[in-house]
Amino acid sequence: MKGFAATAPADADVADVAKAIVNVVDMPFGKRPFRVHIDPAQDGAEIVNGVADRVRTEMYRNIGLSDLLAPVAFSL
């Protein structure tokens, strides 16, 4: 645990998370990013997710589900 803690810079601010949440909520429908990373320690998650998201997107297209890649307000 000490090792984990040591990877975080001293100025890591917990409020950044709350700010990011407010930003996402306040964005217009359909314009929000799929992910937001708050990662003061830069542990590589953004790179991993970037690869995973790209492959997932390709797969959705390949199987004909690309309409799921962006939200659409739907009339029932």
Add this chain to the structure above:
Amino acid sequence: MKNIIVITGASSGFGALSARALAIAGHTVYASMRETTGRNAAQVEAAKQFAAENGVDLRTIELDVASQESADQAIKTIVEKDGRLDVVIHNAGHMVFGAAEAFTPEQLLQVYDTNVLSTQRVNRAALPQLRKQKKGLVLWVWEHQHSRWHAAVSFTLLCGEGGYGCARCQLCRGVESLGHRDLDHRSRSLHLRHESLRPCRCTSRQDTSGRVRQRPLRASW
């Protein structure tokens, strides 16, 4: 636009902070938590005081993510009061730390329940309402462990994060497979640096001889 928002696990940590920040931003926020009349009564009072001092609409509501009945009741109460629900924020979770081998299958099940199935309960309670409104936002808050698993750099995770990491990894990949044509339920995830931003709630720890001393999973909440 002013949204009606419910956030789980909002008695402390990111949940409490985010609930306050959203209320300041002008939204009606239900900071949900369990034991609102028990051990979290002080958190309920603190939220009430925050709302009064800042002139914002921050409310608390009983929601134990371990109970479908509780989740159903909370969502029902919100919709009855406000007529709608716009945003669901999955924030509740429970970190465990210890050698993976030391956890009993039952304890891992409980970790899975708290960190994964909990969101399914809230979704099953809330999504029909969001769908009725024809759009909505589901926002997921979690940590980075799952990414390290997928990066095959997971030895850091295996040194103690196994139980929790497994569960959260499962949740993350499960969420990414969710696709709803009718809702903005393409989940937004905030990837958080768990270790640096949130006090760890250890439920088992390793002593110097490498043995793991287990404590009841809920003991440190």
